Amino acid sequence: MEKALQSAAVITGDIANSQSLSEADFAHVLKVLTAALKEQTALYEGEFDVFRGDAFQAVIPSPQHAMQVAVCIRLALKACKPSINVRISVGLGTVNFTGGEVKTGNGDAFVRSGRALDNLKSQYLAFTSNSEALNKHASLLTAFLDSHITSLTQTQAETLLAYISAEDKGHEQIAVKLGKTRSNVTRILNASEYHLVSDYLSYMAAEVNENSR
Numbered sequence: 001m002e003k004a005l006q007s008a009a010v011i012t013g014d015i016a017n018s019q020s021l022s023e024a025d026f027a028h029v030l031k032v033l034t035a036a037l038k039e040q041t042a043l044y045e046g047e048f049d050v051f052r053g054d055a056f057q058a059v060i061p062s063p064q065h066a067m068q069v070a071v072c073i074r075l076a077l078k079a080c081k082p083s084i085n086v087r088i089s090v091g092l093g094t095v096n097f098t099g100g101e102v103k104t105g106n107g108d109a110f111v112r113s114g115r116a117l118d119n120l121k122s123q124y125l126a127f128t129s130n131s132e133a134l135n136k137h138a139s140l141l142t143a144f145l146d147s148h149i150t151s152l153t154q155t156q157a158e159t160l161l162a163y164i165s166a167e168d169k170g171h172e173q174i175a176v177k178l179g180k181t182r183s184n185v186t187r188i189l190n191a192s193e194y195h196l197v198s199d200y201l202s203y204m205a206a207e208v209n210e211n212s213r
Contacts, residue, residue, distance in 0.1 A: 001099045007212045008095040009066030010109040011058040012117045013073070013088035016124065018054040025082050030054075033086070036076035040069040049103040057102045057113075059095055064209040066090045067127065067142075068201050072164060074125065074149055078157035085124050085150065089117035092129040092208065124150060127204070131211050138204065145200050152192060159188040160197060 015033065018026060033056065037048040041058050044065050048058035060066045070088045077086045093108025108130065116126040125146035127138045152160065162174050175185040 003095070003097055003099055005059075005061055005095040005107075007063055007092070008109055009060040009063035009069075009208075010091050010093075010095060010105070010107075010113040011056075011060065011066060011070055011073075011088060012091070012110075012113040013056050013070075013086050014052075014117075015054040015077070016085040016087055021082070021084070026054075029077065029080060029082070029084055032076055032080040033073070036073045040072050044069070047097075047099065047102050049101070051103050057105075057110075059097060059102050059105065059109075063092050063212055064205040066092070066208070067204040068164065070125065071145070071149070071197070071201065072161060075152075075157045075161035075164070078149065078152055079154055079161055081154065083154040083157070087117060087120050087124050089113045089120065089126040090128070091116060092212070123147075129208070129211060134207055134211050138207070141200060141203070145197065148193060148197070156188055156192040159185060160192045160194055163189055163194055164198070164201070 015029060021029060034050055037056060037058060041048050044060050044062050046058055046060040048056060050056045060069055067090060070090050074086055074088060077084050091109045091113030093112055095105060095107040095109045097105025112128045116128045120126055123143060123146050125142055127142050128135055162178055166174055171185045172182045175182045
């Protein structure tokens with residue numbers, strides 16, 4: 001079934017340095033990536049494809065949630081063992097694709113997302129839209145966030161992901177889920193600068209929502 005959306009987000013990415021992984025580690029990383037994509041796209045009625053072994057694309061119909069999806073995918077891969085980085089680019093715009101065939105889609109969002117991924121050098125996360133003003137602000141903020149996520153430990157990434165994904169943000173509930181003490185979860189979240197990450201996601205959601213009107 002052909003799907004055409006005037007305002008959506010396309011997330012394009014690949015596993016960084018996948019060739020350095022052993023066959024067993026790559027299989028595990030791919031399993032974690034696929035599970036993260038499935039979970040995140042299901043939250044927002046999106047779709048995804050994994051192709052060429054280490055590449056993936058997803059369509060998120062509600063673009064204001066795209067950066068949270070992208071960050072959660074990055075954190076999921078940072079949290080897995082072995083901890084690994086994924087390069088992810090989020091592009092906003094029009095989208096045309098056949099249901100179940102995201103990788104063959106086209107439209108502004110696909111073009112922007114693909115080009116931004118190709119232009120990533122030392123960064124692992126990028127955002128682009130048709131608004132130069134939004135891009136200017138988002139580019140700098142996203143670069144800071146990207147650097148921060150890259151510096152996180154496996155445990156910090158795991159705990160931060162649990163916090164972002166939780167409906168109940170209470171540290172006690174997150175501690176139960178992770179099998180940690182409440183004080184340990186609070187300590188890890190504080191070291192992870194979780195409030196700044198949460199503020200970034202809220203800011204981007206609001207800006208994208210405003211820009212999509």
